[in-house]
Amino acid sequence: PQKNKKLGIALVGLGYYSTDLLAPALQLTKHCELKGIVTGSPEKVPVWQSKYGIKDGNVYSYETMHEIANNDEIDVVYIVLPPALHAKYSIIAANAGKHVWCEKPMEVSAEKCQAMIDACKKNRVKLAIGYRMHHEPNTQTLMNWAETEPYGQINNVLAKAGYFDTRTNHWKQIKELGGGAMYDMGVYPLNAIRYTKGKEPISVSAKHITKRPEIYHEVDETTIFDLKFSDGTIAHGETSLGEHFNNLEATCEEGSYFLKPFQSYSGVQGATSDGEILKPWKGNQQAKQMDDDALAILNHQPMLVPGEEGMKDIHIVEKIYESASKNSSWIS
Ligand code: NDP
Structure with missing residues (x-):
């Protein structure tokens, strides 16, 4: 109306x-x-x-x-x-x-x-x-596939999002303002794993890697994390303010698919193992x-991405930081 x-x-x-x-x-x-x-x-x-x-x-x-x-x-x-x-x-x-x-x-x-x-x-x-990304059509296709599982059970999800940030004095490097790769870029691969798998993880294991300690001494420059699901499968995520990557892959019982890039402002595109092409959507995200x-x-x-959805990621991000700080045993 x-x-x-x-x-x-x-x-x-x-x-x-x-x-x-x-x-x-x-x-x-x-x-x-x-x-x-x-x-x-x-x-x-x-x-x-x-x-x-x-x-x-x-x-x-x-x-x-x-x-x-x-x-x-x-x-x-x-x-x-x-x-x-x-x-x-x-x-x-x-x-x-x-x-x-x-x-x-x-x-x-x-x-x-x-x-x-x-x-x-x-x-x-x-x-x-x-x-x-929740509003982006190719991403929405993957979200639907998490429900319908056209290639059988989703066994493995890999998601990586990062870029090289040249700045040396920005809030992304200041802990008090919420800096750090895992907060800033990390919510993309984390959220992508959750929407691609369509399930919530039950445990995490993470570690930080820093190549520029002179800039990244308060917060993480790179974080890698594994998420374990109740069906026994593991997803792997990586995020960085020091390295460029941008891809999302799902390996299923009877096939696989990917988006690459999966979180850029435009050109999100991919394909499936049986040749279906996910063409870039032309609109403004x-x-x-x-x-x-x-x-x-x-x-x-209801809102497509309510506060509860953002909070689910932050809850897991907190566990990822906790795991990385404990340097808990890494599942390779
Ligand atoms: P910028 O640093 O470029 O801008 C942040 C702005 O916040 C400043 O220009 C300033 O605006 C204001 N501000 C108020 N207090 C402070 C403070 N203490 N320190 C620094 N800035 C302050 O950040 P971005 O625009 O890149 O990011 C802002 C938010 O948007 C973040 O949450 C980021 O994660 C998100 N973001 C999301 C993207 C997406 O694709 N969804 C892409 C990029 C960012 P003023 O001078 O007007 O007060």
């Missing part, structure tokens, strides 16, 4: 992802409109106002953000901050009575994730986590994610 309504979106944190990906993608959406900004950098305000026509009354700082409660033009507050700030600002947004979209990784502990879920429930607003989530809000439907 509300098909033509657009939701007003406010972006919180005008860094790389907001600037280069989300704001441009918002211009491509059918059901969203970039209406507001929250920033701690006054010099960014005029740039954003002139580029996106944002009114003076819709510009906030972190200190004034709670006043969004009085702004009818803003329906959704999208948190695009360093991970360890997600709970604080998601809760401010929820308490302002606004729906919350929050970037991955959801937070740095399951406890903080739970606080976000609770705040949204209490205020009767929706919470969605920015797992854009962030626009689709935001339209899917806006439509779910407008139609009172």
Whole structure:
């Protein structure tokens, strides 16, 4: 019924992802409109106002953000901050009575994730986590195959996502802000293993590898992890801020399939062992994610990636860090 309504979106944190990906993608959406900004950098305000026509009354700082409660033009507050700030600002947004979209990784502990879920429930607003792959059609095919198992039981899943980060003084290297490869990139292979297998792991074994200790002394540069499932199968994940890789493979009883790359902004593609090709989808992932989530809000439907899904990963990420720090016996 509300098909033509657009939701007003406010972006919180005008860094790389907001600037280069989300704001441009918002211009491509059918059901969203970039209406507001929250920033701690006054010099960014005029740039954003002139580029996106944002009114003076819709510009906030972190200190004034709670006043969004009085702004009818803003329906959704999208948190695009360093991970360890997600709970604080998601809760401010929820308490302002606004729906919350929050970037991955959801937070740095399951406890903080739970606080976000609770705040949204209490205020009767929706919470969605920015797992854009869940909205990507080839990824959705693999998710369906986890249910239908067209190649028989899924015995082995391998997922690797990493890139070489050249920065030396960024939150990704600062523990207090939620840095570290496993939080930042690691949720991609972890989440991919869970959606490709379609089951929850029962145990983990992990270790960290650091090639640039002068940069990665507080947090992990590379983490490798094994997840064990109740059916006895093991999945292997790798993630890195020092090495490039981007592939997802499932080996089943009667065949196999892969996506490579599996988490890039575009060009996610793959094939099956019997020759089916998963061609790249041509759309804009962030626009689709935001339209899917806006439509779910407008139609009172559940969010595709609710807080509970983001929290499941963070719960496992905490166990992965625990295992790696204990240097527990590694299953090779
Ligand atoms: P950036 O470092 O580029 O931007 C973060 C912004 O947060 C800053 O520009 C700043 O904005 C604000 N900020 C507020 N407090 C702090 C602080 N103490 N330290 C640093 N920044 C602060 O990060 P990204 O844009 O790359 O990442 C932001 C979030 O988006 C993360 O959760 C990340 O994982 C996620 N992300 C998701 C992607 C995806 O594909 N889904 C891709 C890339 C990132 P201001 O100056 O306006 O206050």
